[in-house]
Amino acid sequence: MRLQEYQGKELFRRVGIPVADGKVALSAPEAEQIARELGGPVVVKAQVLVGGRGKAGGIKLARTPQEARAHAEAILSMTIKGERVRKVLVTKAVAIEREFYLSITIDRAAKKPIVIFSAEGGMEIEELAKTYPEKIIKFHIDPLIGLQSYQVRTALYQAGIAPSLMRSLSEIFFKLYQAFVQYHAQLVEINPLALADGKLIAVDSKFIIDDDDIPAELAGWEEEELAGSPEERAAKQAGLQYVKLDGTIGIIGNGAGLVMATLDVVALKGGRPANFLDIGGGASAEMMKKALQIVLSDPNVRGLFINIFGGITRCDEVARGLVAAQQELGIRVPMVVRLTGTNEAEGRKILEAQGITPVADMEEGAAEIVRKTS
Amino acid sequence: MSILINSNTKVLVQGITGSEGSFHTQRMREYGTQIVAGVTPGKGGSDFEGIPVYNTVAEAVKNHEIDASAIFVPAQFAADAIVEAADAGIKLIVCITEHIPVHQMLKVVQVVSQKGSRLIGPNCPGVISPGKSKVGILPNHVFKPGPVGIVSRSGTLTYEIADQLSRAGIGQSTVVGIGGDPIIGSSFIDILALFQKDRQTKAIVLVGEIGGTDEERAAEFISQHVTKPVVAYIAGFSAPPGKRMGHAGAIISGGEGTAQAKAQALEAHGIPVATTPHQIVELVRAVVPEREARSRTHLSLR
Numbered sequence: 099m100r101l102q103e104y105q106g107k108e109l110f111r112r113v114g115i116p117v118a119d120g121k122v123a124l125s126a127p128e129a130e131q132i133a134r135e136l137g138g139p140v141v142v143k144a145q146v147l148v149g150g151r152g153k154a155g156g157i158k159l160a161r162t163p164q165e166a167r168a169h170a171e172a173i174l175s176m177t178i179k180g181e182r183v184r185k186v187l188v189t190k191a192v193a194i195e196r197e198f199y200l201s202i203t204i205d206r207a208a209k210k211p212i213v214i215f216s217a218e219g220g221m222e223i224e225e226l227a228k229t230y231p232e233k234i235i236k237f238h239i240d241p242l243i244g245l246q247s248y249q250v251r252t253a254l255y256q257a258g259i260a261p262s263l264m265r266s267l268s269e270i271f272f273k274l275y276q277a278f279v280q281y282h283a284q285l286v287e288i289n290p291l292a293l294a295d296g297k298l299i300a301v302d303s304k305f306i307i308d309d310d311d312i313p314a315e316l317a318g319w320e321e322e323e324l325a326g327s328p329e330e331r332a333a334k335q336a337g338l339q340y341v342k343l344d345g346t347i348g349i350i351g352n353g354a355g356l357v358m359a360t361l362d363v364v365a366l367k368g369g370r371p372a373n374f375l376d377i378g379g380g381a382s383a384e385m386m387k388k389a390l391q392i393v394l395s396d397p398n399v400r401g402l403f404i405n406i407f408g409g410i411t412r413c414d415e416v417a418r419g420l421v422a423a424q425q426e427l428g429i430r431v432p433m434v435v436r437l438t439g440t441n442e443a444e445g446r447k448i449l450e451a452q453g454i455t456p457v458a459d460m461e462e463g464a465a466e467i468v469r470k471t472s
Numbered sequence: 473m474s475i476l477i478n479s480n481t482k483v484l485v486q487g488i489t490g491s492e493g494s495f496h497t498q499r500m501r502e503y504g505t506q507i508v509a510g511v512t513p514g515k516g517g518s519d520f521e522g523i524p525v526y527n528t529v530a531e532a533v534k535n536h537e538i539d540a541s542a543i544f545v546p547a548q549f550a551a552d553a554i555v556e557a558a559d560a561g562i563k564l565i566v567c568i569t570e571h572i573p574v575h576q577m578l579k580v581v582q583v584v585s586q587k588g589s590r591l592i593g594p595n596c597p598g599v600i601s602p603g604k605s606k607v608g609i610l611p612n613h614v615f616k617p618g619p620v621g622i623v624s625r626s627g628t629l630t631y632e633i634a635d636q637l638s639r640a641g642i643g644q645s646t647v648v649g650i651g652g653d654p655i656i657g658s659s660f661i662d663i664l665a666l667f668q669k670d671r672q673t674k675a676i677v678l679v680g681e682i683g684g685t686d687e688e689r690a691a692e693f694i695s696q697h698v699t700k701p702v703v704a705y706i707a708g709f710s711a712p713p714g715k716r717m718g719h720a721g722a723i724i725s726g727g728e729g730t731a732q733a734k735a736q737a738l739e740a741h742g743i744p745v746a747t748t749p750h751q752i753v754e755l756v757r758a759v760v761p762e763r764e765a766r767s768r769t770h771l772s773l774r
Binding site: 460 | 547571572573574575576578579581582583609610611613614624625626627628629630631632635652654655659679681682683684685686689705707708709710711712714715716717718719720721722725726727731747748749750
């Protein structure tokens with residue numbers, strides 16, 4: 099689960115990392131009202147999960163409440179990299195003297211959390227790594243004992259941090275690690291971590307929470323991420339793994355790796371996949387029906403490729419779900435079904451009785467659906 | 473020979489009375505796996521189809537010689553089950569369970585390695601040495617004994633590739649699903665090292681996918697330590713960044729973990745990468761010695 103900036107800042111507040119006062123607005127008048135309450139200059143920030151919103155014009159400084167209203171009006175009508183802006187964060191403007199970068203993420207190769215710190219902040223970490231590679235400091239945390247003081251000291255000395263800032267920066271490291279652990283995060287990032295009026299303040303937030311371990315106190319927070327895609331929400335409720343893509347061929351398969359391979363083979367044959375959908379191992383006819391409903395609810399879908407390799411999943415079960423869905427939903431787009439493995443003969447019979455002739459080979463199926471939709 | 477498991481491997485099933493555990497215990501037995509005991513807390517003293525069930529792993533180990541444990545317990549108890557197996561001294565732990573919290577796994581992998589056990593998974597299909605033994609959920613009918621080792625982050629995709637190979641008359645020495653999670657017990661490198669030493673294995677198929685840098689590190693390792701031919705397939709060229717593609721570990725983040733980068737790294741180290749799962753058969757035919765004679769056909773590499 100990825101959090102919006104304002105949600106992440108709320109979590110920063112809960113662990114004691116300072117953030118500027120601010121509130122979320124859904125409309126321009128609301129933004130004006132918040133700006134008035136805050137007093138003084140404010141920043142109006144698009145709440146989107148994609149990066150690069152500043153460059154896209156999604157962050158604006160407003161000196162008056164009227165100006166905040168005008169900016170909110172403009173930003174709320176924007177779509178940034180395909181993501182429609184639904185909310186803006188109106189926050190007190192701070193006079194930034196200096197910017198740092200601080201994050202904690204999971205180093206998969208080392209199998210440990212890793213802290214990344216830089217005395218230069220404000221730009222994206224990839225850019226930072228290119229511009230100031232020598233200024234990026236990284237160290238691992240032993241998850242059995244957690245972050246240690248000497249590690250933070252070593253990093254701060256290495257970065258040449260002034261003695262006057264050592265203590266307050268060190269505190270932020272520990273509070274960020276607390277947030278990382280407490281909220282079961284895979285990534286927490288403060289960029290920039292700013293020095294303003296002699297105090298440290300988190301000007302932005304980035305959080306990725308483990309989907310398998312969402313803390314009870316964050317129940318319902320995933321709504322923000324799902325708001326943009328009704329299909330993804332429906333899939334989540336049905337317990338299916340679905341990712342919307344921008345093509346026209348709907349894809350359903352069993353097993354994440356197989357579905358990824360299916361997308362690739364369809365693309366290789368010249369088609370454009372509309373989605374990723376994994377019905378999982380041992381899926382029932384009912385699951386298959388739900389999967390079809392979700393894929394077909396996407397108006398861009400002009401064809402359907404179903405790729406089933408029966409291992410634990412039984413081909414006859416999948417075929418029954420497909421037939422039930424066809425009768426109830428009336429599938430109107432061209433469809434190719436690839437069916438092989440456990441109970442293949444029974445599955446084939448069920449489909450053939452309905453006038454569907456399955457193919458046995460995945461490449462052949464991919465080529466056929468591309469032909470039928472182009 | 474084979475790696476990790478063979479016909480003598482004595483297996484414990486943790487969660488043997490659960491729906492997954494009981495179903496797959498039967499399938500493993502049909503395959504010839506020696507299942508000597510099971511564990512389900514609260515069911516100690518009973519049996520599952522003649523297999524004695526214990527309350528704890530320690531008790532099972534006291535009464536039986538056990539080489540490997542297969543874990544089928546639900547996600548909320550799985551981290552505990554892995555550590556319990558390691559603490560009882562079981563050397564090979566295969567965890568099938570999906571959705572174990574990453575923060576728990578960070579601690580578990582450290583404890584397991586301190587105890588000297590090897591963990592395969594979690595979120596994996598397990599291990600099969602065709603014709604000898606199976607610890608996991610891989611479908612029995614797909615695999616045939618032979619010279620090719622397969623190591624993969626995926627389940628169904630592995631079955632697909634093994635099936636293609638078997639149909640083409642190319643059997644497998646051992647097939648290892650290492651799991652689709654971001655934190656797993658054994659990486660490609662760990663399994664590649666075992667295949668390199670195994671006499672039955674003449675060639676290796678590596679099946680990777682987006683997320684992390686395990687394939688890149690494997691490429692480096694192969695160029696330095698693996699003399700046997702290796703061919704690869706990578707899934708996820710069409711995956712957008714920032715989206716979890718089914719597996720928790722299959723996500724491109726911060727520009728890292730793209731299929732393109734992985735394929736490039738493998739090819740840069742001389743490892744051919746198939747563009748489709750089917751093409752793996754051609755690539756393997758070209759490198760497995762005993763088949764070489766009848767597979768001198770044109771080969772198109774990426």
